Amino acid sequence: MRLEHRLQEKLELKLKPVPLLVLEARILELPALELEEAIINEVEANPILDIPEGIESSINTILKKSEYLSYEPELNAHPMGGYEDDTPSPEELLEAPPISVWDRLEIQVSAEFTDDKEREIAMAILDNLDGKGFLSMTEEEIAKKTGTTVEEVHRIRRCFMELDPKGTGSLSIAEYLLFQLYSRKLIDEDEFEEFSRHLEEDKIREITKNLKISLLPYPFSLYEKDTSQYIIPEVTFRIIDGKIHIEIYESPFTSLQVNQRYEEMLKSKETPKEIKKFLAEKYRSAQKFREAILRRKEYLRRIAEFIAEKQEDFLLGKSVYPVPVSQKDAAEALSIPPSTLNRILKEKYADTPRGIYALRFFFKRGVRGARFRLSQDELGDIIREIIESEDKTNPLSDEEIAAILNQRGIKIKRRTVAAKRKELGIPSSRQRKERT
Numbered sequence: 001m002r003l004e005h006r007l008q009e010k011l012e013l014k015l016k017p018v019p020l021l022v023l024e025a026r027i028l029e030l031p032a033l034e035l036e037e038a039i040i041n042e043v044e045a046n047p048i049l050d051i052p053e054g055i056e057s058s059i060n061t062i063l064k065k066s067e068y069l070s071y072e073p074e075l076n077a078h079p080m081g082g083y084e085d086d087t088p089s090p091e092e093l094l095e096a097p098p099i100s101v102w103d104r105l106e107i108q109v110s111a112e113f114t115d116d117k118e119r120e121i122a123m124a125i126l127d128n129l130d131g132k133g134f135l136s137m138t139e140e141e142i143a144k145k146t147g148t149t150v151e152e153v154h155r156i157r158r159c160f161m162e163l164d165p166k167g168t169g170s171l172s173i174a175e176y177l178l179f180q181l182y183s184r185k186l187i188d189e190d191e192f193e194e195f196s197r198h199l200e201e202d203k204i205r206e207i208t209k210n211l212k213i214s215l216l217p218y219p220f221s222l223y224e225k226d227t228s229q230y231i232i233p234e235v236t237f238r239i240i241d242g243k244i245h246i247e248i249y250e251s252p253f254t255s256l257q258v259n260q261r262y263e264e265m266l267k268s269k270e271t272p273k274e275i276k277k278f279l280a281e282k283y284r285s286a287q288k289f290r291e292a293i294l295r296r297k298e299y300l301r302r303i304a305e306f307i308a309e310k311q312e313d314f315l316l317g318k319s320v321y322p323v324p325v326s327q328k329d330a331a332e333a334l335s336i337p338p339s340t341l342n343r344i345l346k347e348k349y350a351d352t353p354r355g356i357y358a359l360r361f362f363f364k365r366g367v368r369g370a371r372f373r374l375s376q377d378e379l380g381d382i383i384r385e386i387i388e389s390e391d392k393t394n395p396l397s398d399e400e401i402a403a404i405l406n407q408r409g410i411k412i413k414r415r416t417v418a419a420k421r422k423e424l425g426i427p428s429s430r431q432r433k434e435r436t
Contacts, residue, residue: 027292028299029343032232036251039293043256048279048286050257101133101165101223102126108163113156121146121156125169133168133219134176145434168219180215233351235304235359237315244308244315248301254293258286299344302334307350307362315352321378326365374410380424382410383417387426395429 030038043049105126113119124146128137137145139153146153160169166183170176182192216222236247265271266279313319327345331338345359364376386404390396396404398417405412426432 023288024292024295025340025343027289027296028340029346031347032234032249032251035254035293035296039251039254039256042289046282046286046289048259048262048282049289050259052252052255052257101220104223105163105168109160112159112163117146117148118156121148121153122160125157125160129168131220133165133170134173135169135171138171165219165222167216170219173218176219177215231349231356233349233356234300235307235348235350237304237308237350237352239316239353242316244312246301246304246308248297248304250297254297256286256290256293258283296344299336299340300348302336303330303341303344303359304350306330306334307359311362315354317354322362322364324365324374324376325363327363330363376420379410379412380420382408383420384424384426387421387432390432392432392434395432397429 027035027038040051043051106123109119109122109126113122121142124142125135128135128142130136135142135157139150139157142157143150143153157169161167161179167176167179170179178187178192178195181187182189187195232249232251234249236249238245238247262279263283266276266283271279308315310325311322314322327341328338331341334341336344341363345363348359349356350359350362382405383401386401387396398421399414401421402412402414402417405417421428
């Protein structure tokens with residue numbers, strides 16, 4: 001076989017992204033605080049751009065207004081006391097997989113309660129904790145559910161409260177506050193039992209205030225990750241004289257200025273060609289960046305006007321649910337590409353008279369198969385209402401719930417009901433069944 005080189009011409013079409021479009025797409029999807037960061041980075045990279053003097057970032061303003069400062073532990077402090085001077089090995093630097101507070105409690109229950117009946121009662125307590133670590137059922141209800149006495153449930157619950165986190169399974173805030181006093185040996189067992197029957201939360205807080213000690217608000221508070229996120233609503237809907245008024249947030253960072261010194265150098269005939277070419281390129285880049293920010297604001301204004309028109313009844317409090325409007329339909333009505341609308345809705349929020357909502361909240365498709373306009377949120381509430389009114393000893397299956405919805409003019413399939421039920425965090429009919 002003989003190999004040889006040849007030159008060959010070939011025509012082909014290729015999609016090449018326009019730099020301005022790429023920049024605009026990136027600017028559109030950034031929320032306000034990240035946009036400020038992007039602007040600062042652009043100003044640092046482009047000498048033509050300047051931020052007006054006296055402008056402070058929104059995040060710093062928020063932090064300055066905060067009344068509390070987060071505690072930072074001393075560096076190199078050893079968890080068991082003292083200090084660790086040795087450099088940790090790479091293996092020691094690997095972070096262990098996080099374990100949830102629920103898994104932690106289940107492990108402790110299995111180790112602490114070796115008797116089958118005791119473990120059954122402890123698991124019933126664990127299964128009926130709320131999101132803060134309080135028991136959502138009474139001791140009488142637990143006793144009935146497990147077929148034992150109230151006294152036995154109370155004994156097991158008191159043992160359960162000694163697990164980590166301590167106080168889990170408390171029946172009220174007052175009892176949890178008292179348990180913390182008991183754990184610190186400020187009151188004894190008899191006083192704890194006696195006070196928990198009579199003292200109220202306010203009275204206990206007054207006692208702790210006089211003792212000058214701080215108590216945790218609920219059992220799971222130490223095991224919650226700090227998921228606080230600073231957000232700035234970029235659209236504000238206000239009701240003035242019965243009408244909806246729109247305000248679009250504009251960060252002070254968006255009022256970028258052109259550096260006068262470099263602008264004069266660009267216009268001057270004495271500036272060398274190489275420098276002038278560099279400045280001209282940076283000037284065009286600055287103009288494109290400013291145009292992208294202005295276009296972002298214009299898109300937000302158009303979307304806000306669309307929401308105010310379509311969701312007027314919801315914003316005014318005349319309806320419980322927003323009108324179902326899909327992003328596709330909204331994009332067609334606004335003459336905006338669906339991908340652009342999706343970017344502008346990403347991680348952006350609106351401040352309304354009914355609370356703060358993500359902009360995506362106002363763009364949800366309706367339920368297909370319904371004889372009337374029905375939102376996904378409303379469907380969820382209907383399913384929850386049906387399940388709450390069912391016979392607990394013979395709960396409804398997903399297929400039976402679908403049949404009830406069909407009778408109400410909402411024709412959906414069993415798998416749709418199952419998916420919605422799981423989304424609502426509602427167990428299956430087998431798990432919901434209560435023993436008589």
